[in-house]
Amino acid sequence: MNTLKTITASISVISASLLFSTSANAMDPKIESALIEVCKSAQHNNVISMRKTIKSHRLNEQTVASKVMCNGENIIGFAETHGSYKTAAHLNKRLGDRQIVDLAQVYSVTF
Numbered sequence: 001m002n003t004l005k006t007i008t009a010s011i012s013v014i015s016a017s018l019l020f021s022t023s024a025n026a027m028d029p030k031i032e033s034a035l036i037e038v039c040k041s042a043q044h045n046n047v048i049s050m051r052k053t054i055k056s057h058r059l060n061e062q063t064v065a066s067k068v069m070c071n072g073e074n075i076i077g078f079a080e081t082h083g084s085y086k087t088a089a090h091l092n093k094r095l096g097d098r099q100i101v102d103l104a105q106v107y108s109v110t111f
């Protein structure tokens with residue numbers, strides 16, 4: 001009787017973990033295909049084609065440049081890896097001049 005409870009509990013835990021792990025990794029197929037097309041267009045050294053692909057999916061170039069990942073690396077590095085230096089430079093321009101400023105840093109001034 002005790003082993004039956006243990007087996008039942010372990011089966012329910014395993015099935016629940018499988019259910020949550022598959023739903024956490026799932027992505028909407030439309031979004032996934034759009035991002036794949038954007039990565040493929042960044043792979044080619046044609047800025048106009050990449051811009052058309054980004055606009056056809058109603059994405060923002062700044063968002064694509066800062067957040068899209070292709071094969072585990074950011075899209076700019078992915079383009080450079082595949083020799084698409086024009087598209088990488090174009091996306092890099094879209095990032096702009098961003099700086100990280102530590103507001104909590106304490107400056108000590110001695111006179």
